[in-house]
Amino acid sequence: RKTITTLEAGGRKVILRMAGPGEAVATAPAAAATPVKPAPAETRVAVAETRLEEVANHFVEGFDYGNASIPSATRIPSDWARAWAANQNGATGMSAGARVLLVLFAATAFAVILWKMTRGLIAKRLVPRDDTLFERFVASSIGLLHDFAALVALWLAGRTLVRWLLPQLDFAQHIATAELYGLGMLWSFAMAGRFLLSPGNPARRILPLPRAERHFGLIMIYA
Incomplete structure (x- = not known):
């Protein structure tokens, strides 16, 4: 037509x-x-x-x-309970809920510890040599790559733990994978905010906003 x-x-x-x-x-x-x-x-x-x-x-x-x-939407609780009762992971030993929480906690802890341990190796490169935009961009880019490496570590650790603790393809595995995606998105927002606003370190801030920390906090609340 x-x-x-x-x-x-x-x-x-x-x-x-x-x-x-x-x-x-x-x-x-x-x-x-x-x-x-x-x-x-x-x-x-x-x-x-x-x-x-x-x-x-x-x-x-x-x-x-x-x-x-x-x-x-009123059927969500009953649908959730029915799907959760059909989980194959956690039928013996640790429960499925505990396995999901362990995956998320261990993957996050691994990424954070790795991020802190390697922070000292690039500490000098995170300080701009002068106040030009180029040097601030270089320093922020190095910090962005460092944060991205931690994001990769989070995802690899999470997927490895899912295959180990939640090997069966059931609702618990789907929940753990979805939460890993959520953590990855949260980390990505933090990466973008730290790259542009550099909270706590105005020397390498690319966007020199007067209240950069406040804007970074709003970004994280949104994330």
């Missing part, structure tokens, strides 16, 4: 014909080449209004779908 409407915007009538099996498609004789007139303003406005109506219809459909889904 949109294709035909667009073609007819030039003032021509468009007819769509479907040929049957084995039927030759009849073609109209080629007309003499005539200059194509631009679509009148009224037609362009009508096409624009049609597109706006389509966007509005998509929005209304999504809104109705969301409203229809609200009552199903």
Whole structure:
């Protein structure tokens, strides 16, 4: 429909014909080449209004779908309990919940300890040689790479622990993996904030905002 409407915007009538099996498609004789007139303003406005109506219809459909889904939220506790009861991990020994918490705590602790242990190796490079933007950018970039290495360590440790403590593909494993993604996103926000705002170290701050620490805190609250 949109294709035909667009073609007819030039003032021509468009007819769509479907040929049957084995039927030759009849073609109209080629007309003499005539200059194509631009679509009148009224037609362009009508096409624009049609597109706006389509966007509005998509929005209304999504809104109705969301409203229809609200009552199903009351089933979340029972659905969660039923899925959690079907866990294969934790059937013997440590419970599934304890395994998930251990994965998250151990992976985070490993990344933080590694980050602190290697911090001294790059301490001198984190101090800009002068107050130029280039030197501040270099120092912040080194800090960003250091934070990224810790993020990689967090993910590798987490995935290794998941394979070890939660080997079965069940709800507990999905929860642990999703929480690892959440920790990774939180760490990524912190990396971006530390790179641009450098809280506690204005000497290498790329964005010299007057209240950089406050803005960094807002970023972490959002994360």
